[in-house]
Amino acid sequence: MTRLSLRTLLQGAGDDVLRECIVRWCGDGAETGRRGLAKAAVAMEQEPIVFGRIAGLPRKLQDLLELFFADGGAVRSVQELFGEFGRNFKSRFDLEASLAALHREAFVWLVKDRRWASFDSPCWAVPSELVECVQVNRRRRQRQLQDVLTLQGFLDARFFRERADGDKDKAADHARKIYKLYTLESSMTQRLQRLPRPVADVVDAALSRHGGIAPLDELLADRDGQPPVDLGLVGKCLEEGMLGTTGTLDLARIGIRPAENAVVVFHEIALHAIRRRGEQGSPLVDEELACGGDLPTNVGRFLRELQQSKVLFTADGELFKASQKRIAGLLLPVPGGFVPEEALLELVYRFCLHRRLIDRRGERSLRPTPDGLEFERAPLLEQAKMLLAWFVEDRSLPGEPYHQTRMRRVLLRLLRRAEPLRWQDVSILPFLARNAYLAQLDMGQTEAFFAARFQGGSYTPTETLQQMCWHLLVWVKRRLFPLGLVDVGLHGGRITALRLSKLGAELLDADPAGKVGGTRCSLIVQPDFEVLVFPGDDVHEVVHLLDRFARRTRSDHVHQFQLTPASVAGGLADGLSAAQMLQELADRARVPIPQNVLYSLEEWTRRG
Numbered sequence: 035m036t037r038l039s040l041r042t043l044l045q046g047a048g049d050d051v052l053r054e055c056i057v058r059w060c061g062d063g064a065e066t067g068r069r070g071l072a073k074a075a076v077a078m079e080q081e082p083i084v085f086g087r088i089a090g091l092p093r094k095l096q097d098l099l100e101l102f103f104a105d106g107g108a109v110r111s112v113q114e115l116f117g118e119f120g121r122n123f124k125s126r127f128d129l130e131a132s133l134a135a136l137h138r139e140a141f142v143w144l145v146k147d148r149r150w151a152s153f154d155s156p157c158w159a160v161p162s163e164l165v166e167c168v169q170v171n172r173r174r175r176q177r178q179l180q181d182v183l184t185l186q187g188f189l190d191a192r193f194f195r196e197r198a199d200g201d202k203d204k205a206a207d208h209a210r211k212i213y214k215l216y217t218l219e220s221s222m223t224q225r226l227q228r229l230p231r232p233v234a235d236v237v238d239a240a241l242s243r244h245g246g247i248a249p250l251d252e253l254l255a256d257r258d259g260q261p262p263v264d265l266g267l268v269g270k271c272l273e274e275g276m277l278g279t280t281g282t283l284d285l286a287r288i289g290i291r292p293a294e295n296a297v298v299v300f301h302e303i304a305l306h307a308i309r310r311r312g313e314q315g316s317p318l319v320d321e322e323l324a325c326g327g328d329l330p331t332n333v334g335r336f337l338r339e340l341q342q343s344k345v346l347f348t349a350d351g352e353l354f355k356a357s358q359k360r361i362a363g364l365l366l367p368v369p370g371g372f373v374p375e376e377a378l379l380e381l382v383y384r385f386c387l388h389r390r391l392i393d394r395r396g397e398r399s400l401r402p403t404p405d406g407l408e409f410e411r412a413p414l415l416e417q418a419k420m421l422l423a424w425f426v427e428d429r430s431l432p433g434e435p436y437h438q439t440r441m442r443r444v445l446l447r448l449l450r451r452a453e454p455l456r457w458q459d460v461s462i463l464p465f466l467a468r469n470a471y472l473a474q475l476d477m478g479q480t481e482a483f484f485a486a487r488f489q490g491g492s493y494t495p496t497e498t499l500q501q502m503c504w505h506l507l508v509w510v511k512r513r514l515f516p517l518g519l520v521d522v523g524l525h526g527g528r529i530t531a532l533r534l535s536k537l538g539a540e541l542l543d544a545d546p547a548g549k550v551g552g553t554r555c556s557l558i559v560q561p562d563f564e565v566l567v568f569p570g571d572d573v574h575e576v577v578h579l580l581d582r583f584a585r586r587t588r589s590d591h592v593h594q595f596q597l598t599p600a601s602v603a604g605g606l607a608d609g610l611s612a613a614q615m616l617q618e619l620a621d622r623a624r625v626p627i628p629q630n631v632l633y634s635l636e637e638w639t640r641r642g
Contacts, residue, residue: 037107037108037109037159037162037165037166038108038109038145038147038159038161038162039075039161039162039163040055040071040074040075040078040161040162040163040164041071041075042147043143043145043159043161044071044143045146046146047143049066052066052067052070052071053066054138054140055071055074055140056070056071056073056074058074058087058139058140059073059074059077059078059083059087059140060073060074060077074140075161075163078161078163078164078167079163079166079167080167081167081171084164084167084168085171087139087141091136091139091141094122094132095132095135095136095139097122098115098119098122098129098132098133098136099136099141099142099160101115101119102142102158102159102160102165103160103165103168103169108159108160108161108162108165109145109157109158109159110157110158110159111155111156111157111158112126112129112130112133112155112156112157112158113155114155115129116129133158136158137158141160141164142158142159142160143158143159143161144156144157144158145157145158145159172478175477175481176477176478177191177477178284178477179283179472179473179475179477180473180474182279182281182283182298183247183298183300183301183469183472183473184300184301184302184473185213185216185217185276185300185301185302185303186213186302188276188279188300189209189212189213189216189276190209193209193212194208194209216276217302219306222277222302222303222306222307223306223310225275225276225277226275226277226303226307228275229271229275229277230267230271232261232264232267233267233268233271233272235260236253236263236268236297237268237272237277237278237297237299239253239256239257240253240297240299241299241304241307241308241311242311243256244465244499244500245304245308245461245464245465245466245468245469245503246278246298246299246300246301246303246304246307246308246465246469247283247293247296247297247298247299247468247469247472247499248296248297248298249293249294249295249296249498249499250263250265250294250295250296250297251294251295252500253297263297265280265295265297266280268280268297269281269297272297272298272299276300277299277300277303278297278298278299278300278303279298279300280295280296280297280298281295281296281298282294282295282296283296283298283499285495285499286494286495287481287484287485287488288475288477288480288481288484289434289436289437289480289483289484289487289495289497290434290437290495290497290498290499290502291495291496291497291498291499292495293498293499301469301470301473304465304466304469305466305469305470308462308465308466309462311459312458312459312462316457316531317457317458317459317460317523317525317530317531318525318530318531319457319523319524319525319530319531320524320525320526321523321524321525322521322522322523322524323369323370323515323521323522323523323524324369324518324521324522324535325368325369325515325516325517325518326518326535326537326573326574326577326578326589327414327417327418327518327537327574327575327577327578328366328368328516328518328589329382329418329421329516329517329518330414330417330418330421330578331366331577331578331581332365332366332378332382333382333385333386333391333409333417333421334409334410334417334581334582334608335364335365335366335581336361336364336365336379336382336383336386337386337391337392337402337406337407337409337410338410338604338607338608339361339364340392340400340401340402341401341402341607342604342607344399345357345361345399345400346397346398346399346400347394347398347399347400348398349398351394353379353383358376358379361379362375362376362378362379363375365378365379365382366586366589368515368516369522369589370515370522370524372511372512372515372516373512373516378516381516384430385421385424386406388424389405389409389420389424390403390405390406391403391405391406391409392406407609410582410608410609411608411609413575414537414574414575414578415540415541418517418518418519418537418541419541421517422446422517422519422541425442425509425513425514425517426439426442426443426446427439428509428513431505431508431509431512431513432505432508433497433501433502433505433506433508433509434495434497434502436480436483436484437471437497437502438502438505438506438509440471441467441468441471441502441506442467442506442509444467444470444471445463445464445467445506445510446542448463448466448467448470449463449519449520449534449538449542450542450543452533452534453534454533454534454535454536454538454539455521455533455534455535455536456533456534457523457531457532457533458531458532458533459530459531460507460523460529460530460531460532461503461507463510463532464503464504464506464507464510465503467503467506468499468502468503468506510532511529514538518535518537518538518574519534519535519537519538519541519542520532520533520534520535520538521533521535536571536573536574537574553569553570553571554570554571554572554622555567555568555569555570555571555572555573555575555576555622556568556570556622556623556624557576557619557622557623557624558623558624558625559597559619559623559627559628559631560628561628561630561631563596563597563598563631563634564587564594564595564596564597565580565584565594565595565596565597565619566592566593566594567580567592567593567594567595568592568624569591569592573593576618576622577589577593579618580593580595580618582604582605582608582610583597583601583602583604583605583606583608583610583615584596584597584598584601584602584605585597585598585600585601597631597634597635599638599641602615602635602638602639603638603641606639612635612636612639615635615639616632616635
């Protein structure tokens with residue numbers, strides 16, 4: 035990249051030009067001449083001065099100045115600028131007027147060097163001191179979170195990044211070896227155990243209640259009645275032990291409330307400590323809740339209801355209250371009441387509209403589309419994957435959508451590596467997902483996204499680091515749990531634990547999924563047309579299929595269904611044949627199916 039210093043750009047310039055530059059960067063009382071120019075060059079290397087002056091420019095001039103800080107070079111011709119970015123200006127004259135405005139503010143100057151001079155397309159340049167100041171700041175800010183939140187970034191910033199001017203390959207290899215030694219499990223455990231007791235108590239509170247990133251004011255609130263926290267001592271012990279650091283986290287520019295005087299346990303250390311604590315003891319669980327494949331079943335029930343009866347909607351696109359109440363009563367409830375009946379129907383309705391499983395026809399009525407009919411007949415896992423993909427992008431829940439949607443993907447990757455049917459503390463996954471997300475966050479892209487909100491002057495980030503985790507947990511309770519990906523454990527009426535379900539292991543293609551269980555689901559058909567379904571590895575698939583041609587009466591350890599003429603007719607309308615229904619029942623029956631049931635099923639299917 036070609037750069038020209040301030041002294042080179044102003045070589046041979048008149049006294050008025052020099053004085054204007056010095057006044058803009060050093061103030062009215064500054065020295066003139068060479069000494070004044072040298073002070074102006076020094077001012078261009080001071081970040082507070084540089085970014086304060088840039089912030090005072092109109093947005094249009096800021097965008098134009100940004101082109102000189104990009105990789106294309108600090109020297110640009112008018113023809114090049116207009117050819118690449120002319121769409122941002124009314125004409126070439128508008129572009130030249132903007133360049134002249136930047137020149138009056140002492141940011142750019144015309145290049146007189148013959149290598150760039152051109153009669154039809156003059157060249158403009160930003161001084162190299164200014165360019166270097168901006169780019170150094172951006173490189174540091176791009177890695178700021180990684181340098182504070184991760185051990186790898188901390189080691190690199192403190193010991194290797196600035197000392198790699200010689201043999202960079204050798205320095206990088208040394209950095210990798212040091213990092214590997216510090217992240218050995220035995221080494222991390224020993225360093226944590228060597229912390230002084232007061233510091234160890236603070237670190238333990240930061241890990242257990244905040245996931246390893248704890249603002250001081252929240253720590254003090256948690257430690258009500260205990261000795262105050264010596265932040266200097268905590269920071270010194272953490273940094274000497276390569277366990278963490280302390281300081282202010284400037285997060286406002288990425289849409290998160292800033293954390294002043296925060297205690298940070300490095301991501302690698304927090305991951306080790308939180309997982310180790312989870313392995314040492316299981317959370318207390320005295321009630322287990324599971325959904326299986328109920329949510330896809332509810333979508334199927336909604337679609338079948340639209341086929342069998344006329345469902346109207348209002349001018350605003352909402353279902354009529356009478357239809358809402360009737361259809362909500364047909365849906366299988368979510369255990370624990372995390373999603374009430376009306377909210378569950380609204381969730382199913384929005385999903386069907388979004389995926390175009392239904393359309394709005396004349397007379398304001400709803401009908402399934404061909405895609406909707408295809409969804410009903412798809413395997414359970416395909417239905418669940420469609421719902422999961424939509425849930426990841428769902429913006430109806432609390433939290434900043436930009437961060438929440440990305441943290442949800444991280445949480446699903448962590449959940450995929452979890453051991454199925456093993457309880458873990460309810461806060462572990464949200465904490466680890468947030469930490470991993472922040473540790474790999476693209477600061478440049480995120481700042482650019484939130485910059486538009488700050489331009490209006492009324493945007494203030496309100497979501498805290500801890501709220502990010504709780505909002506993610508709300509998504510788990512209201513979306514992943516109803517979908518059947520996770521089971522919920524309660525103690526004293528409160529959620530204390532989560533675990534990856536069998537359905538979740540299959541849906542996420544989890545590595546240990548094949549090791550779960552080893553029994554096949556079975557059933558008993560009673561003479562009174564009741565069907566009892568006993569648990570097995572594939573129980574969710576069996577229950578989902580029976581829901582298509584039998585009415586579920588109870589969901590517990592043993593699922594109960596009732597065969598009726600209406601339910602069998604619904605199965606036929608849903609694309610099932612009489613042979614498929616009988617085959618499914620007979621293939622899994624522990625005892626022969628009663629003759630009266632076989633006879634009635636044949637009769638009902640002939641009618642249907």
